[in-house]
Amino acid sequence: MDLQPLYLSAKLAFISTVVLMLLVTPLAYLLAYFRFRGKVLLDALISLPLVLPPTVLGFYLLVALGPRSPVGSGFQAIFGMPLVFSFAGIVIASMLHSLPYAAQPLKAAFEKIDPRLLESSYVLGVSPLTTFFRVVLPNSIGGLAAAAILAFAHTMGEFGVILMVGGSIPGETKVASIAVFELVESLKYQEAWKLSLALMVISYTVLLGVNFINNRERT
Amino acid sequence: MKLEINIIKKLPDFTIDVSFCCEAGTMQIITGPSGSGKTTIMRILAGLEKSDHGLVRYNGSVWEDTGSNIFVAPQKREIGYVFQEYSLFPHLTVKENVAFAAKKTETVKHYMRFFGIDHLAARFPKQLSGGERQRVALAQALAREPKALLLDEPFSALDYLTRMKLRASLQELKKSVSIPVIHITHDIDEGIQMADGFLPLERGQVSYDWLPDIVRDKVPGFYTNNCGSELPAGLPEKPVGRFDSPLSRLFGYFRICST
Numbered sequence: 001m002d003l004q005p006l007y008l009s010a011k012l013a014f015i016s017t018v019v020l021m022l023l024v025t026p027l028a029y030l031l032a033y034f035r036f037r038g039k040v041l042l043d044a045l046i047s048l049p050l051v052l053p054p055t056v057l058g059f060y061l062l063v064a065l066g067p068r069s070p071v072g073s074g075f076q077a078i079f080g081m082p083l084v085f086s087f088a089g090i091v092i093a094s095m096l097h098s099l100p101y102a103a104q105p106l107k108a109a110f111e112k113i114d115p116r117l118l119e120s121s122y123v124l125g126v127s128p129l130t131t132f133f134r135v136v137l138p139n140s141i142g143g144l145a146a147a148a149i150l151a152f153a154h155t156m157g158e159f160g161v162i163l164m165v166g167g168s169i170p171g172e173t174k175v176a177s178i179a180v181f182e183l184v185e186s187l188k189y190q191e192a193w194k195l196s197l198a199l200m201v202i203s204y205t206v207l208l209g210v211n212f213i214n215n216r217e218r219t
Numbered sequence: 220m221k222l223e224i225n226i227i228k229k230l231p232d233f234t235i236d237v238s239f240c241c242e243a244g245t246m247q248i249i250t251g252p253s254g255s256g257k258t259t260i261m262r263i264l265a266g267l268e269k270s271d272h273g274l275v276r277y278n279g280s281v282w283e284d285t286g287s288n289i290f291v292a293p294q295k296r297e298i299g300y301v302f303q304e305y306s307l308f309p310h311l312t313v314k315e316n317v318a319f320a321a322k323k324t325e326t327v328k329h330y331m332r333f334f335g336i337d338h339l340a341a342r343f344p345k346q347l348s349g350g351e352r353q354r355v356a357l358a359q360a361l362a363r364e365p366k367a368l369l370l371d372e373p374f375s376a377l378d379y380l381t382r383m384k385l386r387a388s389l390q391e392l393k394k395s396v397s398i399p400v401i402h403i404t405h406d407i408d409e410g411i412q413m414a415d416g417f418l419p420l421e422r423g424q425v426s427y428d429w430l431p432d433i434v435r436d437k438v439p440g441f442y443t444n445n446c447g448s449e450l451p452a453g454l455p456e457k458p459v460g461r462f463d464s465p466l467s468r469l470f471g472y473f474r475i476c477s478t
Contacts, residue, residue: 120306124320
């Protein structure tokens, strides 16, 4: 069995989850604690990848990251390579597609924290930023872990968006789900079986992990 | 050292309009029926809410002055605040809670000993009884060596014996720490016994009318309103509420407000 697509999937899932968690944490905090104009619109926008066909999201991303777009041309000018049909391109695409899977559990975890704890920290002389690290984050560990695991699992199984933005370049953008598709197309069922089974075991283990965290949070 | 407050705050059903001061080493009791504005006054003192019009001053330094648009964020007021309900950090042990904002390790040890919670050091808040939690909350508030202590009905959920013990501890503390202590209580007898100043409140105003006759006879003269501070001029057109904008919370919790 060719393990390269599986390795590429894991690498993609790991990198996009780490970057996504760094970006989504302040976003989820903003949605959980602040009232502002357009909050409902932003909330719905973040959830959009849940209902949007991956091909549609992929198409928009292809246009937005393409060499004629400001992002794509800027990337090419700096790194000397196009953003679409590259590993960097599929990292961005995966992050956007997994955004609701990370944002929603994290937002829910932040919302569960009693605001009096934050006030308690402020009156004890601790700044809002330090309070975030000393009070909010330690009390949202379950939500953080669930968000990261779901984002990781979702990226591991991603297909449509990656195919649209990255194509199928071996070693660069040909992840496990695309490899399975191509193996089935070329009637290599035995290989497809093995790779599919590997993906299924990973996904199942990840879901078990989420359930374990949720159960521990409840008790 | 004294804490002065002279504020007006419009609430949905009535307007809070109070003025009082509290000297170091004394205890100002605020009492009144539920919903009479006691906690709001405390929150304004702590900087967790703003007044619509008023002045809050500690030993000459201004914490809030609506006329000059001065507002000092709660984290910069150096107060100790014990909330009505338990607000200990659930992810920290008793010792870590007490040390959360403490400046010195000795102070942590001192107050843990003073409140008799040394033996609970390694426990988490959910493993404590109500009385133990409030003792930890008091130790936490005092361990940071505050300039003033604000107590918002800290004993309301406790049994009689525990309340007696904590009341005695507070009386002892009041003399030793020598800071202004403002204490909200529903228990009028408790208030009269502990008070150096007594502020009976009804619908945001000082009022003795609601007090039972037997109690009223005991309290005249307790209420002091001799701060000498004057309300600053220039009433803001719109009342300023909590969490007005994301920016206000982002930059120091009300530092920037849209009045």
